[in-house]
Amino acid sequence: MxxxxxxxxxxxxxxxxxxxxxxxxxxxxxxxxxxxxxxxxxxxxxxxxSQELPGFDPQRTGQPVLPPALTDGKPHEAPVQPETDAEVLRQPIRFELKTGGILSAEGAIDPGAAARFAAEIEARGEYVKVISLNSPGGAVEDALAMSTLIRDKKLTTRVAKGALCASSCPIVMAGGAVREAEKDAVIGVHQVFNGGTDRPSPEQAMSSAQTATARVARHLDEMGIGSGLWFHALETPPDRLYYLTEAELKQFKLVTEPPATARKKS
The missing domain is CATH 1.20.5 (Single alpha-helices involved in coiled-coils or other helix-helix interfaces)
Structure with missing residues (x-):
């Protein structure tokens, strides 16, 4: 033809x-x-x-303790610089019981942090009322486990003035039955990423990212956090941070309204 x-x-x-x-x-x-x-x-x-991921690893030296902010697609500096020295924040998270039932949790959330936190709560649980967070974030799995335990124990989470709660730290904060952020607390979110040295296959990388994203989104929903918080995280590359304003903290319910009795006293 x-x-x-x-x-x-x-x-x-x-x-x-x-x-x-x-x-x-x-x-x-x-x-x-x-x-x-x-x-x-x-x-x-x-x-x-197969290359170095552009994510922010809070325990890696040679980086600023805070990545630049992402606001309207343009990086900016953090609204307030944390008061704690950067090298202190890079260290594996440490727990210290202080007066008034406050358990200080300061440093990077390293793999194994959740187990140490659980042991601390088991040993001192009857005295602990508030978890005071000051962390640049870290391991998501440990952050999820810490957050779940905090909610199970009906503890309060707090980010004090000049303290930092970034990356996976807001996941921990979300576990609080009551959640507080003082003025000039620095709180920010971004995408989860594989910060380890092992490099997965393409299929494993996609599957892992999707699974982690779904788990975090489900957990935040169960904790009563507004979906807009995670949307900002998903839109922000892992080497940037989306810093939350006081209005957004309330809008997304990452901070809770004080009890009615407390409002009457004030």
């Missing part, structure tokens, strides 16, 4: 085909196109996974 005859028959088939055939053809065409772009995306993820 000559080429022009074959081409003529092709266009005749298109012209006489019913709508169902055309729709199926269009669908499979789009599916094929999507597959091509998926292959490209997977290759890019693989290249990223």
């Amino acid at each position: 000559r080429p022009n005859q074959a081409l003529g028959r092709f266009w005749h088939a298109v012209a006489t085909a019913d709508d169902g055939v055309l729709m199926r053809g269009a669908f499979f065409g789009l599916l094929a196109t999507a597959a091509v772009f998926l292959v490209i995306d997977v290759r890019e993820i693989y290249q990223t996974a």
